[in-house]
Amino acid sequence: MSRTPLPYNRKILELFRNPKNLGKMEDATVTAVAGNPLCGDMIIFYLKINDEEVIEKASFESYGCAANIATSSIVTEMIKGMKIKDAWKTSWKSVVEAVGGLPSVKFHCGILAVGALKRAIRVYYEKREVSPGWLPKELTFEEKQALEEEELAKILSNRMKDEGEK
Numbered sequence: 001m002s003r004t005p006l007p008y009n010r011k012i013l014e015l016f017r018n019p020k021n022l023g024k025m026e027d028a029t030v031t032a033v034a035g036n037p038l039c040g041d042m043i044i045f046y047l048k049i050n051d052e053e054v055i056e057k058a059s060f061e062s063y064g065c066a067a068n069i070a071t072s073s074i075v076t077e078m079i080k081g082m083k084i085k086d087a088w089k090t091s092w093k094s095v096v097e098a099v100g101g102l103p104s105v106k107f108h109c110g111i112l113a114v115g116a117l118k119r120a121i122r123v124y125y126e127k128r129e130v131s132p133g134w135l136p137k138e139l140t141f142e143e144k145q146a147l148e149e150e151e152l153a154k155i156l157s158n159r160m161k162d163e164g165e166k
Contacts, residue, residue: 006066006067006103006105006106007103008066008067008070008102008103009099009100009101010100011070011099011100012066012067012070012099012100012102013066013070015069015070015073015074015099016066016069016070019062019069019070019072019073020073020074020076020077021057021058021059021060021073021076021077021080022059022060022061022062022069022073023059023061024044024046024059024061025046025047025048025057025059027048028046028047028048028057028059029047029048029049029124030046030047030049030120030121030123030124030127031044031045031046031047031120031123032044032045032116032117032119032120032122032123033045033116033119034112034113034115034116034119034146034147035112035146035147036108036112036145036146036147039064039065039108040063040064041062041063041064041065041068041108041109041112042062042063042064043060043061043062043063043064043068043072043112043113043116043146044060044061044062044116045058045059045060045072045075045076045116045117045119045120046058046059046060046120047120047121047124049084049124052083053083053084053085054081054082054083054084055079055080055081055082055083055084055087056080056081057080058075058076058079058080059076060072060073060075060076060116064109065106065109067099067102067103067106067109067110068109068112068113070099070109071095071096071099071102071109071110071112071113072113072116074095074098074099074113075090075095075113075114075116075117078090078094078095078098079117084121084124085132085134087117087121088118088121088134088135090114090117091114092107092110092111092113092114092142093110095110095113095114096110108145111141111142111145111146112142112145112146114142115140115142115143115144115145115146116146118140118142118143119143119146121135122135122143
């Protein structure tokens, strides 16, 4: 069976080859993991947030495809210098637009990147035991799509166990 390469645009390919803000941040204020067990993509987001709740630095680590790396990279670029409240408003559609569009089968990568960002913001406030009025109590669509690390680990270990029993 032959596979046709996906029609990625130049911007996605450039961000894939030369991602911005790639790597672990040792002095991060908050870290969040997001993953999609269906496609295998996983992202770790790191945010450095100052006392005025401005995102001073953002970086990521990714295990995933070109679209996953490109969308994670663009999100870190989009949110640097933003107040947390404004970064929260980042939509997956604006991320897809910022990378110049994605094949429809890769939209989930933009959703996953925004899910990782929103998880990081939520964790930031949970660590401080504060809930600003603008932060929804219910998880957003993007957060729900980006399963938590523990859920991912359970799914993967169950799969491995099932494979071992065959």
